[in-house]
Amino acid sequence: MFIAALVLLGVAPSAQAQWPDRPVRIIVPFVPGGSSDILARLVGAGLQQRLGQPVIVDNRGGANGLLGMGAAAQAPADGYTLVIGHIGTHAISPLIVATPSFETVRDFTTVALLARASSVLVVPPSSAVTDVPSLVQRARTAPQRLSYGSPGVGSPSHVAVVLMGRLAGFEAEHVPYRGNGAALTDLMNGTLDFMFAGPAEVAEPVQAGRLRAIATSGAQRAATSPQLPTVGEAGVSGFEISVWHVLSARASTPAPIVARLRTETAAVLASDAIRERLQTLGLEPGGMDAAATDAFIAAEIAKWRRLVQEARIQAD
The missing domain is CATH 3.40.190.10 (Periplasmic binding protein-like II)
Known part of the structure; x- marks a missing residue:
C-alpha cells in the first residue's frame, strides 16, 4: 500500500529513500541582510549538518517578496527547494496585487514556524x-x-x-x-x-x-523589551501585528519528505545556539507545530485581506 501510494504521488520509493542526494536550496525572497536572510543561513547551516547535503541560500529579492515566492511556487515539489518568508510574503503581499503568481494556502505547506517578533x-x-x-x-x-x-x-x-x-x-x-x-x-x-x-x-x-x-506591536509585551508597552496597551484598542517567519515547502511535496524536513528543522531550532542567536536578534521561537501553523497562516490571510480591502492598499 505504501509503495502504491508513492507511485500515485509520482515519486519512486527509491528516490524517497535516498532523499536528499543533492543540494537543497532555500529561497529568500529578499536581498541579503534582513531577518529572513539571517534565519535562512542559521537554519540552513543546521540542516546541512543533519541532512548531509549542502544547503544553499538563494536570495531572490523584488516586488515585496513576490518574485522569490513565485519562483518557489514554480519549483518541483521534491523537497529540494524551500522558501523562508514572513507575514508579508505569505499573507499580505499576495493580497495587494491583481494577479499573484501563487496562492499561499494552495501552493505551500509549512515545514516550521521559525520565529516571531513584535515590531x-x-x-x-x-x-x-x-x-x-x-x-x-x-x-x-x-x-x-x-x-x-x-x-x-x-x-x-x-x-x-x-x-x-x-x-x-x-x-x-x-x-x-x-x-x-x-x-x-x-x-x-x-x-x-x-x-x-x-x-x-x-x-x-x-x-x-x-x-x-x-x-x-504584539498582543503582549515583547520578551526582548518588556519595559515597552504594546500599542494596544497604550491606548489603541484592537491593534496587534506580529511578524512571523516561516519555512515552507511546495504543498504537493511527498509526505515522507515533508515529515523528514519537519523533524530535522525542529531539531535545529531546539539547539541552544540557535535559540540564543534568535534572542540576540529580538526573535522569539515559533512555538507552533506545522499543521497549526498552516491554519494560523490561513487565518492571518483572512485578517489582512479585510484591512487591504477596507484601506484599498494596492501595490505600486
Missing part, C-alpha cells in the same frame, strides 16, 4: 512624541500629515501604520524605501516622524540614543 514603534530622539497617546494626538492635529517610512507598500512596517491609523483615527504620509535601513537613517536625521521596524534593526540606535522606542 518596535520608534521616533527621533528630538521628537516631542514620548508615547503612543502623544503620537496619536500629534498625528490627528498636526497641520501637515506626519510621515513614516517602510520597505514598501504591503510590508509589515507599512500595514502596521495603516492599521494603527484606522483604529486611532488618523492618516499619515507613507514614504516607501528599498529597505528599512535607509528609512531608519532618515528617521534618525529627523526627515521622518515615526515608523515601525524590527527589534534587531533598532536595538543599537535606541541604546545609543539615536532613536526613541515608545511601544511594540
